[in-house]
Amino acid sequence: MSYQVNPALKINGKIKVPGDKSISHRSLILASIAEGESKIEGLLEAEDCLSTMGIMRDLGIKITKENTGNYTVQGRGLNGLQEADNVLDCGNSGTSMRLLAGLLSSQDFYSVLTGDHSLRNRPMQRIIGPLSNMGAEIWSRKDGLAPLSIKGQKLQSMNYELPVASAQLKSSILLAALKTESETVIVEPAVSRDHTERMLKGAGVDLEIKKDRIILKEAAERKLSPFNIKVPGDISSAAFFIAAGLLADSGSLLIKNVGINQTRSGFLEIVEAMNGKIELLNQKDEGGEPTADILVKASKLKGCEVSGEIIPRLIDEIPIISVMAVMAEGKTIIKDAEELRVKETDRIAAVVKEFKRLGIEIIENPDGMEITGVQKVKGGIEVESYHDHRIAMSLAVLALNTEKGITINGSEIISTSFPNFKELLAEVRG
Ligand SMILES: O=C(O)C1=C[C@@H](OP(=O)(O)O)[C@@H](O)[C@H](O)C1
Numbered sequence: 001m002s003y004q005v006n007p008a009l010k011i012n013g014k015i016k017v018p019g020d021k022s023i024s025h026r027s028l029i030l031a032s033i034a035e036g037e038s039k040i041e042g043l044l045e046a047e048d049c050l051s052t053m054g055i056m057r058d059l060g061i062k063i064t065k066e067n068t069g070n071y072t073v074q075g076r077g078l079n080g081l082q083e084a085d086n087v088l089d090c091g092n093s094g095t096s097m098r099l100l101a102g103l104l105s106s107q108d109f110y111s112v113l114t115g116d117h118s119l120r121n122r123p124m125q126r127i128i129g130p131l132s133n134m135g136a137e138i139w140s141r142k143d144g145l146a147p148l149s150i151k152g153q154k155l156q157s158m159n160y161e162l163p164v165a166s167a168q169l170k171s172s173i174l175l176a177a178l179k180t181e182s183e184t185v186i187v188e189p190a191v192s193r194d195h196t197e198r199m200l201k202g203a204g205v206d207l208e209i210k211k212d213r214i215i216l217k218e219a220a221e222r223k224l225s226p227f228n229i230k231v232p233g234d235i236s237s238a239a240f241f242i243a244a245g246l247l248a249d250s251g252s253l254l255i256k257n258v259g260i261n262q263t264r265s266g267f268l269e270i271v272e273a274m275n276g277k278i279e280l281l282n283q284k285d286e287g288g289e290p291t292a293d294i295l296v297k298a299s300k301l302k303g304c305e306v307s308g309e310i311i312p313r314l315i316d317e318i319p320i321i322s323v324m325a326v327m328a329e330g331k332t333i334i335k336d337a338e339e340l341r342v343k344e345t346d347r348i349a350a351v352v353k354e355f356k357r358l359g360i361e362i363i364e365n366p367d368g369m370e371i372t373g374v375q376k377v378k379g380g381i382e383v384e385s386y387h388d389h390r391i392a393m394s395l396a397v398l399a400l401n402t403e404k405g406i407t408i409n410g411s412e413i414i415s416t417s418f419p420n421f422k423e424l425l426a427e428v429r430g
């Protein structure tokens, strides 16, 4: 689907972005294995989370949408899932495949996880390796590619040092370890999003975090208590609107109720380093996650370096940071971000290719890119989404700052994480 985005001088208004994708996946999975009924308010109804919901239903879990828009999940405990009579389709969602592979490895039945063309080409060896060390039986195509066939087994706990800072890998192991008895220790090379740990603790699981260590304490039998959760707005979705507001010539934008968990909010630190004017208002804690309203004002940005430990805390925001870099004064250098090459598409290659097509000065490195800012971008051409929602939305924000606008091909993929993105963008543009 082609999406024409015209230039906009002013970005103004008050909006709410949809629920956090990572928290939505986890609330569906953990509620399904809790002992009884959980309620989820503000669940993200985007394709990735709908894939997780469909799979939990295929595994015998009753999930109902109430008139209020809230969901109830009838959890059946850690031993209550049932074998599905077909393959389980994760669509475009890496989070679904990696977290559920962990969970299903310890279940007493056979499962097959598959997904779309993009997901079937993303690395799964990173979960197959450690899960196999725990005793899991998982088969894949060559090089650890999905579909994955899993014959559930009784697993052993383990101590594991993550070779890559990945919340999906960490969560996959934690979910697999829930049915083991001895202690499991996971060591992270850098902090990654900790929603799984927070939610497990909230459900009464004995879990301790000590610096870079996550310790799932020894237990003869674990049980998760059902919970009520309010899912905060997704900071990764809010980032597109924060960038749009900062890059406009004038205006101010209020984005209500956004999750600002520090393990996720590296983007806000980069906005400050680039001299972006933002304020965090009405800060509070909701259901174990910190939230705020974010006020954004049109700003003159300057380039900066994005590297090191902050990378996993803003990994999904790098395409939109690269758009901010185009309009910032000076150079922006993005390093240590090779993980971008194994997302829905190779996000470094995609940004570089489309920026070059638009005449933007950009250098590609194996682990990132260098962008020289304050560039006038003419636009007036068609660009590609690469079947990647974050590339499509980043290019839409860039289009606002061109002379002639841009047409984005393959924009239907935006519904993977942000179904009402286009409507919200139309609402705030002046
Ligand atoms: O755990 C999660 O919910 C996610 C973790 C990140 O992936 P990795 O764990 O592969 O870095 C992120 O890119 C993805 O959008 C969501």
Ligand SMILES: C=C(OP(=O)(O)O)C(=O)O
Pocket (backbone or CB within 6 Å): 048, 092, 093, 094, 095, 096, 316, 343, 344, 390, 417
């Ligand atoms: C990488 C992403 O998601 P996933 O890994 O779940 O497909 C994303 O949303 O940017």
